[in-house]
Structure formats: structure tokens, C-alpha cells
Amino acid sequence: MTTQTVQKNPSAKQLERDIRAFWFKHYPKRKSYSDAQRNLLAQDFVNEQLELWGVDLYMISDIKVYHPAYLKTTSFRKANVYDILADFMTAVNNATAEKEEAYPTYSEEQEYYRAQKRTQHELAIFEVEEDSDVQPAYTVSSEDMEKHRVVEIETMHVEREHIEDFIRKLKTKPTLYARRLQSEYGGTAREIARKIYKLDPKKIQKCKICNEWFYPKHAKTEVCDLSVMYKAMNMGNYVKYVATKQSTCWHVRNARKTRQAKGSCPI
Structure with missing residues (x-):
């Protein structure tokens, strides 16, 4: 043979x-x-x-x-x-070990990628010596720390009663408020008035992310659009912040879904 x-x-x-x-x-x-x-x-x-x-x-x-x-x-x-x-x-990756770790977990490749990205965005405190003017990259002196301090923006909390009162206010004079809203948002006054008549205080719910009360646009909406998510765009000499179509809470919820779906990729 x-x-x-x-x-x-x-x-x-x-x-x-x-x-x-x-x-x-x-x-x-x-x-x-x-x-x-x-x-x-x-x-x-x-x-x-x-x-x-x-x-x-x-x-x-x-x-x-x-x-x-x-x-x-x-x-x-x-x-x-x-x-x-x-x-x-x-x-x-050891998928079995990753499932037992505390959430969120990252694979070895993700940890390496995150470490590389952190070096581009994180600043280390560097004490400038008197006899040297050289400062390493991605560092900041203690004197300049105040310039990089982030000021927390105060947010306005919305209560359920505020939304209910606003709905009742709109329904008292729907035609008048429809014309005001038309001049600001466009559309027809008749269509806006029809939507005002359909407003139901029972549909008010809490956002799954920020726990603020809001009126959902659709029955399946789980996150609010009370805040706007801005995306930083490098324009060369300066950074421009552009508003995205989705809210901050939507982006947070979407990121959580992405992390939860980790592991579905065959690699």
C-alpha cells in the first residue's frame, strides 16, 4: 500500500x-x-x-x-x-476565573489596553528640582495642581410632584402652551396639543442610572434624558466638546450592557 x-x-x-x-x-x-x-x-x-x-x-x-x-x-x-x-x-483568558471575580472584570488584553490608555490621560505629581528645569512627560508639578482640579457641577434634582404639577399646568391651557412650545421646538400646534392631552402622571418613573424622576418618551424607556453627554473632539490646537444625540445616562447604561456582554466573542 x-x-x-x-x-x-x-x-x-x-x-x-x-x-x-x-x-x-x-x-x-x-x-x-x-x-x-x-x-x-x-x-x-x-x-x-x-x-x-x-x-x-x-x-x-x-x-x-x-x-x-x-x-x-x-x-x-x-x-x-x-x-x-x-x-x-x-x-x-481564563473565562472561568473571570466569572468568579468581582464585577467588573477585565481580561488580560483589556487590562493591558486600559493601562496603555491611562498613561495618555493620567498625570503624575512631579516635584521640580531647583537646579533642573526638565519635567517628564505626563506629569504635573504640585504648584500646578490647582489648575487641574475638577469642579463638580451642581445638579438640579427633579421630584415626581414637580412633573405632576407641570403636567396639570399644561393641561389647563393646552392650546396656549402648544403654541409656545411650537415656537421653541417646531411642529404643529395641533399635534403638540394632542400630545399634551395624552400626558399621564402614572407614566412617570425613575431613571435606572441616576434615580431621578422623568417622563419617558416610550413605554420601554428605562433611562432619562435630563443631562446631555458631550464628546471631546481634538481640533488640533484646541479641544471642542460636541453634544451627542443620547444622554449621559444612556451612555452609562450602554457601557454596562457592553461589559455584561463580554465573553460572547468566540476569541
Whole structure:
């Protein structure tokens, strides 16, 4: 009985078959490998491709193949083999241990990313020496601390009774207040008056984030829009703050949902 050896040819399909075989062979056992072993496995894969492609190895960085981690999901993501190998070398999270940690928990990759971002936004106190004018980056002297002090903005608390009184006030003269609101927000006075008639004090509820009373626009609304979320935009020489379409509470609730959904990604 003779065995036939399969001749490989350098092509995008062959590259996808090779990276897929590598992924399904080693990825399930990734936690049993040390960092050095994972790096060696990735390097061995590159060496095998070097033997196949030869001087044309540089071409594989431009070839996009389907990521093996997403083959059994509804999300189809394409990447080059170097990005896939990087995911293999870094994806060593212990999901079971993360579930037992206190909320919120972050993976090793997330902690590394957060540490990198903190270096860009955090300032360390630096005592300037008398005989030196050099100050390290991302530091602030004790004399300049007052300039960076954040002043807390006073917020106005809204009680349920205030909203009920305002609804009763609107319903006393709905046509008059509809015209006033029309000049400020637009629309037709008839449509605004119709909405005023439909206002129901029983629909007043508390925001799930800030616990302030508000009147929801829809029955499924859980967070208020009493405050505006501003996003910092770098304009080169200065920073411009632009109001977003959603409120601060909406952004906080959305961030919590994102953290709760962590772990649904196959990597």
C-alpha cells in the first residue's frame, strides 16, 4: 500500500487551509502552552509558509482569509494570517476565573489596553528640582495642581410632584402652551396639543442610572434624558466638546450592557 503526498501550491486557498488547520489544532490547547511555546508555534507556521512561498512570502500579509474563530458564528470576519497568529498568542483568558471575580472584570488584553490608555490621560505629581528645569512627560508639578482640579457641577434634582404639577399646568391651557412650545421646538400646534392631552402622571418613573424622576418618551424607556453627554473632539490646537444625540445616562447604561456582554466573542 502506497501513500500519496499532497503537493502544496502557494495560493490564498492553501494559506486559508493551513491557518485553519493550525488554529483548530493548537487553539483549544492554548492555555496549556507557555508564552514562549505559543510564540514558537506561530514562528513555525511562518517558517512553513516561507518554505512554500519562498521569496514571495511578503505577499501573504495582503491576503485576507476568514478568521477561524468566527467560522461557527454568524459574524464572518476576514484578516491576514499575522493578525490571526497574534490572536492565538494573546488569547489565553481564563473565562472561568473571570466569572468568579468581582464585577467588573477585565481580561488580560483589556487590562493591558486600559493601562496603555491611562498613561495618555493620567498625570503624575512631579516635584521640580531647583537646579533642573526638565519635567517628564505626563506629569504635573504640585504648584500646578490647582489648575487641574475638577469642579463638580451642581445638579438640579427633579421630584415626581414637580412633573405632576407641570403636567396639570399644561393641561389647563393646552392650546396656549402648544403654541409656545411650537415656537421653541417646531411642529404643529395641533399635534403638540394632542400630545399634551395624552400626558399621564402614572407614566412617570425613575431613571435606572441616576434615580431621578422623568417622563419617558416610550413605554420601554428605562433611562432619562435630563443631562446631555458631550464628546471631546481634538481640533488640533484646541479641544471642542460636541453634544451627542443620547444622554449621559444612556451612555452609562450602554457601557454596562457592553461589559455584561463580554465573553460572547468566540476569541
